[in-house]
Amino acid sequence: MNYQIKKSSELTDHETQHILSLWEVPEWSGMTPSDFRSFFKNSEFHFISGSEDEIPAIVRLNFDFFLEISGKQYSFAEAVGLVSAQKKRGYGSQLVQSFKENLIQRKIETIGFCFADLRPFYQQCNIEILENKAKAILENSENRWISSEDDDILIFNGSGETRELLRQLNPEKNAYLITKNNTMNYKNPDEHGYYGEFGGAFIPEMLYPNVEELQKNYLKIIESEEFQDEYQDLLKNYVGRATPLYFAKNLSRKYNTQIYLKREDLNHTGAHKINNALGQVLLAKRLGKTRIIAETGAGQHGVATATACALLGLECIVYMGEIDIQRQAPNVARMKMLGAEVIPATSGSKTLKDAVNEALRDWINNPVTTHYVIGSVVGPHPFPDLVARFQSIISKEIREQLKEKIGRENPDYVIACVGGGSNAAGTFYHFVEEKEVKIIAAEAGGLGIDSGKSAATTFLGTLGVLHGSKSLVMQTEDGQVIEPHSISAGLDYPGIGPFHAHLFKEKRAEFFSINDEEALQSAFELTKLEGIIPALESSHALAVLDKKKFREEDIVVICLSGRGDKDMETYLREIRS
Numbered sequence: 001m002n003y004q005i006k007k008s009s010e011l012t013d014h015e016t017q018h019i020l021s022l023w024e025v026p027e028w029s030g031m032t033p034s035d036f037r038s039f040f041k042n043s044e045f046h047f048i049s050g051s052e053d054e055i056p057a058i059v060r061l062n063f064d065f066f067l068e069i070s071g072k073q074y075s076f077a078e079a080v081g082l083v084s085a086q087k088k089r090g091y092g093s094q095l096v097q098s099f100k101e102n103l104i105q106r107k108i109e110t111i112g113f114c115f116a117d118l119r120p121f122y123q124q125c126n127i128e129i130l131e132n133k134a135k136a137i138l139e140n141s142e143n144r145w146i147s148s149e150d151d152d153i154l155i156f157n158g159s160g161e162t163r164e165l166l167r168q169l170n171p172e173k174n175a176y177l178i179t180k181n182n183t184m185n186y187k188n189p190d191e192h193g194y195y196g197e198f199g200g201a202f203i204p205e206m207l208y209p210n211v212e213e214l215q216k217n218y219l220k221i222i223e224s225e226e227f228q229d230e231y232q233d234l235l236k237n238y239v240g241r242a243t244p245l246y247f248a249k250n251l252s253r254k255y256n257t258q259i260y261l262k263r264e265d266l267n268h269t270g271a272h273k274i275n276n277a278l279g280q281v282l283l284a285k286r287l288g289k290t291r292i293i294a295e296t297g298a299g300q301h302g303v304a305t306a307t308a309c310a311l312l313g314l315e316c317i318v319y320m321g322e323i324d325i326q327r328q329a330p331n332v333a334r335m336k337m338l339g340a341e342v343i344p345a346t347s348g349s350k351t352l353k354d355a356v357n358e359a360l361r362d363w364i365n366n367p368v369t370t371h372y373v374i375g376s377v378v379g380p381h382p383f384p385d386l387v388a389r390f391q392s393i394i395s396k397e398i399r400e401q402l403k404e405k406i407g408r409e410n411p412d413y414v415i416a417c418v419g420g421g422s423n424a425a426g427t428f429y430h431f432v433e434e435k436e437v438k439i440i441a442a443e444a445g446g447l448g449i450d451s452g453k454s455a456a457t458t459f460l461g462t463l464g465v466l467h468g469s470k471s472l473v474m475q476t477e478d479g480q481v482i483e484p485h486s487i488s489a490g491l492d493y494p495g496i497g498p499f500h501a502h503l504f505k506e507k508r509a510e511f512f513s514i515n516d517e518e519a520l521q522s523a524f525e526l527t528k529l530e531g532i533i534p535a536l537e538s539s540h541a542l543a544v545l546d547k548k549k550f551r552e553e554d555i556v557v558i559c560l561s562g563r564g565d566k567d568m569e570t571y572l573r574e575i576r577s
């Protein structure tokens with residue numbers, strides 16, 4: 001007998017049907033495998049598998065709820081749907097043991113609920129039972145709070161504090177069980193695309209049909225087996241994933257800590273941008289689009305999109321600020337060779353924000369044939385979520401690679417630079433709910449926060465709407481966007497994705513502002529110590545090493561979002577001066 005853990009997306013069709021038959025829940029009996037995967041998208045399935053595909057025992061680990069007690073929210077996982085197919089064979093208790101060990105090892109605080117007649121079973125499994133405490137848990141049913149039908153609370157894994165908190169529940173002190181379906185988590189903004197107060201879709205009426213078409217279809221398409229087969233195959237064989245997680249020995253020695261670099265610079269086309277561009281162009285094809293538009297700052301997203309279009313046979317138009325066309329000339333040449341038309345954006349600061357404006361204008365004028373491949377976790381819903389999902393491969397791989405290298409999935413720190421925030425969203429994605437992982441974001445401070453020439457949005461921004469979503473925006477008191485400045489074209493943006501605005505507001509991530517000069521010095525340092533020339537954007541993340549003291553034993557993962565070829569002119573100018 002084998003103990004296995006699978007996410008819903010990893011279950012075979014046969015397994016989903018088998019689980020439904022074990023559960024015998026009448027409302028779920030007609031569920032198709034794809035409905036099953038989407039309905040339980042935030043669950044893990046722990047089971048024992050036997051020969052011939054049988055599943056003698058199963059339990060679901062549900063991450064979709066929290067408890068509100070005295071106005072405070074407490075997050076737990078819930079063990080639910082434990083079924084043993086053959087009674088009295090011991091498979092149920094065998095599963096509970098493995099399950100409990102796994103929860104302890106992964107530090108997942110987990111509770112469950114049961115009727116009084118199951119007490120002997122859980123006692124035998126050594127699960128702590130808080131008798132009759134489930135009655136103090138109120139659930140929402142048709143807009144009324146009613147007492148749970150269960151009798152007891154089970155503690156599969158919980159700290160002393162958690163136990164005490166739950167022990168104190170009584171008819172006067174209730175806990176409210178709130179399912180997260182209508183509230184957000186970072187992997188699922190709410191149905192309108194909000195991360196707390198940030199996000200949404202603020203668009204001109206002319207864009208409604210395009211954006212609505214995307215909202216309705218994106219999850220259905222990108223979660224389908226057929227899409228994933230093609231996408232994953234291309235990531236592996238065309239992009240060259242998985243990218244290495246490289247232990248940077250010399251850098252680690254210098255900073256007296258354990259530094260790993262996630263080598264997105266080794267992707268085909270030289271940055272993380274291809275993960276998203278390829279995914280979105282595949283999606284556009286399935287939506288029947290024939291023409292692709294994109295904006296680009298550093299040119300990496302433009303090159304990635306032009307590459308995906310060349311591969312998949314779609315017309316490609318890239319908008320790029322006039323200043324960026326000058327400072328990222330090698331990438332302009334690449335886009336042209338790949339067959340894309342590069343159109344200069346000549347308004348405003350002639351950089352990334354202005355390129356996004358031009359692309360949105362184009363989309364309004366060409367709603368039927370065209371898909372807009374946004375290059376970061378910005379724009380109207382569903383773009384921030386769509387792009388974050390495509391980039392989430394970065395943290396998925398980090399977890400797997402750390403597990404292999406050091407025996408645990410969670411590092412102590414993850415660090416990434418933030419322009420709009422796509423490489424950062426990808427690097428943080430599978431760690432945001434892992435409390436012990438500290439998250440650090442590096443923004444472009446330009447010539448300094450107070451210099452009037454900066455792009456450090458969380459330090460300088462206020463709540464506003466930019467490019468279709470509500471987030472932090474650098475703006476004057478009357479809402480005029482302030483022109484940003486950064487030495488790196490990819491971070492030269494006066495906004496930040498709603499995902500990151502929420503991380504900032506909730507203090508889940510620590511934000512550093514890195515000046516142009518500091519980023520340049522970090523680029524030279526990495527080159528000298530490790531023989532890797534990083535992109536200027538990624539150098540902002542590296543510069544955090546000079547700003548924060550890490551402990552010798554800390555595992556610090558830095559996303560090296562791209563390579564420095566495109567920035568050679570800037571680096572050479574610095575060497576000459």
Ligand SMILES: Cc1ncc(COP(=O)(O)O)c(C=O)c1O
Pocket residue numbers: 271272297298299300301375376377417418419420421422423424489490491535537538561562563
């Ligand atoms: C190498 C590299 N890193 C980072 C960025 C910043 O974008 P994002 O914040 O979406 O990752 C860019 C943007 O062009 C880039 O080229």
